[in-house]
Amino acid sequence: KNEVEQSPQNLTAQEGEFITINCSYSVGISALHWLQQHPGGGIVSLFMLSSGKKKHGRLIATINIQEKHSSLHITASHPRDSAVYICAVYSGGGADGLTFGKGTHLIIQP
Amino acid sequence: DAGITQSPRHKVTETGTPVTLRCHQTENHRYMYWYRQDPGHGLRLIHYSYGVKDTDKGEVSDGYSVSRSKTEDFLLTLESATSSQTSVYFCASQGFFGDEQFFGPGTRLTVL
Numbered sequence: 001k002n003e004v005e006q007s008p009q010n011l012t013a014q015e016g017e018f019i020t021i022n023c024s025y026s027v028g029i030s031a032l033h034w035l036q037q038h039p040g041g042g043i044v045s046l047f048m049l050s051s052g053k054k055k056h057g058r059l060i061a062t063i064n065i066q067e068k069h070s071s072l073h074i075t076a077s078h079p080r081d082s083a084v085y086i087c088a089v090y091s092g093g094g095a096d097g098l099t100f101g102k103g104t105h106l107i108i109q110p
Numbered sequence: 111d112a113g114i115t116q117s118p119r120h121k122v123t124e125t126g127t128p129v130t131l132r133c134h135q136t137e138n139h140r141y142m143y144w145y146r147q148d149p150g151h152g153l154r155l156i157h158y159s160y161g162v163k164d165t166d167k168g169e170v171s172d173g174y175s176v177s178r179s180k181t182e183d184f185l186l187t188l189e190s191a192t193s194s195q196t197s198v199y200f201c202a203s204q205g206f207f208g209d210e211q212f213f214g215p216g217t218r219l220t221v222l
Contacts, residue, residue, distance in 0.1 A: 043213040100152030
C-alpha cells in the first residue's frame with residue numbers, strides 16, 4: 001500500500017507570499033493528483049500529473065518520479081487560496097481508487 | 111463540473127438504524143467511488159464500482175454495502191449504523207483508470 005506524506009500539515013502565510021506544499025509517496029505511481037477542499041465545501045481537482053510540471057494561473061505543480069516527490073506552489077497568494085490541499089496518488093493495477101495524504105491546511109492572511 | 115450530486119447532504123440517525131446514501135452522476139462515467147473523511151485521516155476508500163453490478167471493497171468496507179443498478183447511481187448502505195460511522199462521506203466518479211476523479215459535495219452523517 002502506498003504511503004502518502006504531506007508537509008507541512010498547517011501553514012499560515014501573509015497575502016502575496018510564495019507558498020510551497022510538499023508530497024512524498026513510498027511506491028511508484030502512474031499519476032499524482034492535487035486536490036483543493038474549501039472549508040465546508042467539496043473537493044476539486046487542481047492537477048493530475050505523471051511527469052514534469054503543470055501550471056494553471058498562479059498554481060504550479062511539479063513531480064519528480066525518481067525522488068517520489070511532488071510540490072504544489074502558489075505564487076502571489078491570496079486569502080481566497082485558503083483551503084486544505086490534498087495530494088493523492090494512483091498506483092495503477094485496478095479501479096481501487098486513490099491513496100490520499102492527510103492534507104495541508106493553508107491560511108492566507110490579508 | 112462533472113455533474114455529481116449526493117443525497118441527503120446532512121443526516122442524523124440513531125445507532126442500529128439502516129441508512130442509505132445516494133450518489134448520482136450525469137457524465138456516464140464507468141467508475142464510481144465512496145470515500146469517508148475523518149479528522150486525522152486522509153480520505154479513505156469504502157467501496158468502488160467499475161461498472162453496473164460490478165463492485166468491490168476498499169480499505170474500510172466493514173459495516174458498509176453498495177449497489178449499482180444503473181450507470182448513474184451508486185448507493186452506499188449502512189445496514190446498522192454505529193457511532194464510528196459518523197463521518198463525512200464523499201462520492202466520486204471517473205471516466206477511466208487513473209483519470210481525474212470528480213467529487214460530489216459530500217454527506218455529513220451523524221450517528222447518535
